[in-house]
Amino acid sequence: MLKLSRLTDYAAVIMAQIARHPDHPHAAAELAGAVNLPYPTVSKTLKMLVKADLLVSQRGAQGGYLLARPASAISASDIISAMEGPVAMTECSHADGDCDLMATCGVADNWQRVSQAIRTFLDGVTLAHLAQTTPIKLPVHLPIQTVTLAAEASR
Amino acid sequence: MLKLSRLTDYAAVIMAQIARHPDHPHAAAELAGAVNLPYPTVSKTLKMLVKADLLVSQRGAQGGYLLARPASAISASDIISAMEGPVAMTECSHADGDCDLMATCGVADNWQRVSQAIRTFLDGVTLAHLAQTTPIKLPVHLPIQTVTLAAEASR
DNA sequence: CGATTGAGGACCATTTTAGTCCTGTATAAA
DNA sequence: TTTATACAGGACTAAAATGGTCCTCAATCG
Numbered sequence: 001m002l003k004l005s006r007l008t009d010y011a012a013v014i015m016a017q018i019a020r021h022p023d024h025p026h027a028a029a030e031l032a033g034a035v036n037l038p039y040p041t042v043s044k045t046l047k048m049l050v051k052a053d054l055l056v057s058q059r060g061a062q063g064g065y066l067l068a069r070p071a072s073a074i075s076a077s078d079i080i081s082a083m084e085g086p087v088a089m090t091e092c093s094h095a096d097g098d099c100d101l102m103a104t105c106g107v108a109d110n111w112q113r114v115s116q117a118i119r120t121f122l123d124g125v126t127l128a129h130l131a132q133t134t135p136i137k138l139p140v141h142l143p144i145q146t147v148t149l150a151a152e153a154s155r
Numbered sequence: 156m157l158k159l160s161r162l163t164d165y166a167a168v169i170m171a172q173i174a175r176h177p178d179h180p181h182a183a184a185e186l187a188g189a190v191n192l193p194y195p196t197v198s199k200t201l202k203m204l205v206k207a208d209l210l211v212s213q214r215g216a217q218g219g220y221l222l223a224r225p226a227s228a229i230s231a232s233d234i235i236s237a238m239e240g241p242v243a244m245t246e247c248s249h250a251d252g253d254c255d256l257m258a259t260c261g262v263a264d265n266w267q268r269v270s271q272a273i274r275t276f277l278d279g280v281t282l283a284h285l286a287q288t289t290p291i292k293l294p295v296h297l298p299i300q301t302v303t304l305a306a307e308a309s310r
Numbered sequence: 311c312g313a314t315t316g317a318g319g320a321c322c323a324t325t326t327t328a329g330t331c332c333t334g335t336a337t338a339a340a
Numbered sequence: 341t342t343t344a345t346a347c348a349g350g351a352c353t354a355a356a357a358t359g360g361t362c363c364t365c366a367a368t369c370g
Contacts, residue, residue, distance in 0.1 A: 002157050002159070002235065002239075002242050002243070002244060002273065003239075003243060003244060003245070004157070004244050004245055005357090005358070005359085006358080006359070007358080007359075009245055009266075012262050012266065013260055013261060013262055016261050016262045017261065020261075027314090027315065027316090028315080028316075029315085035260075038360075038361085040360065040361050040362070041359075041360060041361085043316080043317095044359090044360080044361090046316085047316080047317065047318075050316085050317085051317095057315090057316055057317085058315085058316085058367095058368080059314085059315055059316050059317085059366075059367045059368050059369090060313090060314060060315060060316085060367060060368025060369045060370095061313065061314045061315070061368070061369045061370070062314085062315090062368090062369070062370095063314075063315050063316070063367090063368070063369085064315075064316085065316090076269065080157065084157075084158075087157050088157070088158060089157060089158060089159050090158070090159055090164055104168075104189065104190050104191045105168055105190075106168065106171050106172065106175075106286070106288060107167050107168055107171045107285045107286070110284060110285045110286075110287065111164075111167065111285070114231065114277070114280055115157075117276065118157065118273055118276065121272065121273065121276070122269070125269055129265060130262050130265045130266070131261070131262070131265075132265065133261060160326095160327070160328090161327080161328070162327080162328075182345085182346065182347090183346075183347075184346085193329075193330085195329065195330050195331070196328075196329060196330085198347080199328090199329080199330090201347085202347080202348065202349080205347085205348085206348095212346090212347055212348085213336095213337080213346085213347085214335075214336045214337050214338090214345085214346055214347050214348085215336060215337025215338045215339090215344090215345060215346060215347085216337070216338045216339065216344065216345045216346070217337090217338065217339090217345080217346090218336090218337070218338080218345070218346050218347070219346075219347085220347090
């Protein structure tokens, strides 16, 4: 299903919440209340986001979490990678692909191309986009539909 | 990681194998040999692909599996859906989203838009593309990068 | 100093996934 | 008509990933 893990979902919601009020730190407990999720889970998510350098934390009273950089400089890929590791569709999508099916696979290169396209797309979607509270309903067909694979264009 | 399940990977490899020799039925055992995977697993995968109407099967001696329609009419989405259910990034991406975080979520609409864009892209990638044996190396940046979200375009 | 708040990691329960196997049924060829 | 071939369907198990909770330690502010 290409599904994101639940924690990634939480991360997006939490990041968006912070992005909408970027001027002061947000404590984990406060965020948990705002997004209506259990505190320990929110806390765990926040820690992962800090480790990925998407948030910075401030300890002590009045402490909390802040965006590490502007929302427009944080991409969907960043958030997904922070929670699930690199965005890749197949096991052999990463550079040092040591898949023992290489010889008989025959689709590896093409999947990687598809994977790359999606990654590039997600790089272009920023937290600023995600955090917008007045979403415009999309038409069913996006301009993306007109994109062609290099392989296709060359036929 | 937006990762496909391993069975989906297998499905793609198997489908591509059949697509390259579309004129006669391929037995599960033959395919298992060709792609170097255990027979039971290949068999299971093939059954799922039949149930999803991407393959048709022929029983009995000289039987096997054939594409249900031309490779150019089978999309990556079709294959992924067959193995993992509908392509959707979030739990609330499907129509009757009864996510109890609706009120506090704030990113649902935007994720759905992203999800839709990826789905549309995958609809456009066909088995014929995937099965090509002489892949053209993509430049790092695909045309897809120029695509804008409706939300972004409207700012 | 003491209250607050994050850091880090251990831990367990649950779900999902992968993989195997068994029994039944359709079909083709001898 | 018989027999071998090959798929259909589903039960079952083992392993792995995921989600979620909790505990102890460290930093910071007032």
